Amino acid sequence: MNHQTRVYNSIFEMLPGEENPSPLVRINRMNPSPDFVLYAKLEWLNPFGSVKDRAAWEMLRDLEERGELGNGRGVVEPTSGNTGISLAAMSRARGYHMRAVVPNRVPLEKKVLLKIAGADLDVVSDELCPAPGAGGEGSINLAKTYAKAQRHRYALPNQYENEMNVRAHYRTTGPEIWRQTEGRITHLFVSLGTCGTVTGTSKFLRAKKPDIKVIAVQPSEGHDVPGLRNVSQLGVSKLFDPSLIDEILEIDYKLAYRRAMELFQNEGLRAGPSSGLIYEGARRIIERDKTGVGVMIFPDDIFKYTANMVRHIPSLAEGLHA
């Protein structure tokens, strides 16, 4: 493994860590304050394409170390796509089968990618009706069913409850940011899904710098931003620790798509909708706080969301056919 020449013996050596951090790229034209230094951490440059490489790897390694995988036993995971893609690719490359259980609203691109990556796919019609204990949790319950009824075939990492998801960010994302900003970071901007990123990263950074501001963004209710959760949906994640978060901003989810497009067109960053939402949150805080050094964790890129983009920015559908 040589990070200088970037020659690797396997794809796994490319996984991010303090010695091989995902890039921080400064925001220039879209930064509202000249006295605020704003960086985007480009998680789509991880080998399997998203921030979820970190949690997936930590959870998979943990299962391997505990002897939970192999001899016909693979993994089953409820996922809105990215964790599934990382887990499928990693599992298959290590010789295990993988089953992904996804809500129906997950974009087609992700469902197809999961199959291309070698996952067995179950699509569940989540979000039928608000239901305590059941609403929007169909995919989690179906994955749990596989793990319970077919224990010999499936181990369930379960990113919503697995401490390894937090540990991954405590071990990698936090130290990377600390080193990349040389300890100057004042603001961390994140989104909330499983909450592994925010909990792990801010735990590390807060230990280094107790007065760091951690700002989380939420899509407005009824949103269409895969992977993210509104406060009303957060009960599902056991990793949510509100004591680590200074502010939660709720932002109209349609802005996620608009800002994502602007980031590509003005900064050359092919950011996905959750990144767009995080940027909008950062923009609002910078207009208020004016000075500081901020890092936005951009979870993935726009390639998996072209159909969603067309749905939310209808002008993109114009002139596509001869």
Add this chain to the structure above:
Amino acid sequence: MTTYANPDVLVETDWVKANLGKPGIKIVEVDVDTQAYDAGHIPGAIGFNWQTQLQDQIVRDIIGKEDFEKLVGGAGISPQDTVILYGDNNNWFAAYAFWLFKLYGHRDVRLMNGGRQKWLNEPDKEMTTEKPNPQPVPYVAQPPDPSLRAFVSEVLEVARMRHKNLVDVRSPDEFTGKVIAPPGMTETAQRGGHIPGAKNVPWNTAVNPDGTFKSADELRRIYLEQQAIDPAKETIVYCRIGERSSHTWFVLKYLLGLQNVKNYDGSWTEYGNLIAAPIER
């Protein structure tokens, strides 16, 4: 603290575990998500598919008496058996199947409190993919009990006369016509809104966060006091396709013991498509 009017229609997961495999006790899973049973179910449980087995496949209707007899007898269930129903989404379609069993006169049918989710999340409860191989038995059903089912003619009369309780158990957005159906649902209607005079009490008002039913006192407070459902009158419940309303029908008729509660299974997908039917928003 008072008990349910008919406590016998509800069994707890621990009771089911203790009675697995006992003669005369038949467990049946019915889910919204029809893949769930195949992924894993309670050992010994039969799976019924609501789309292909509980509905007539040509006419829009519940299965007829003969098909019900074939289905239930084919599953090795005799009229004397105790049938335990459970399913996903807090027993939506399990409640629908309960209604169907009662409609065809099955004597002893019960719901497992908390449904599939509660069983799934209890570490001492097993699940399997192994399907039972029941020996078919003769099953003779009763003619459908007209006191349990409302048809559109009666509903239209209630919309005009307002002489019965009408309970719409859909979400507030469906009730007000903001949406015609929950996102992604294929069964839909031409118009949004609700039947004139209906009260909106979403089905999930009746359940705790773990999916079990609320206590008798809580249910009484919600339905009889806060929502002022008049127990002296007949009641008709409806939703979109009749499964969520079965859940509330079960609550009103069996847990609260109201007399004359009917499920209008045609529900909004019938009513919202009628020409000239009065609609409120």
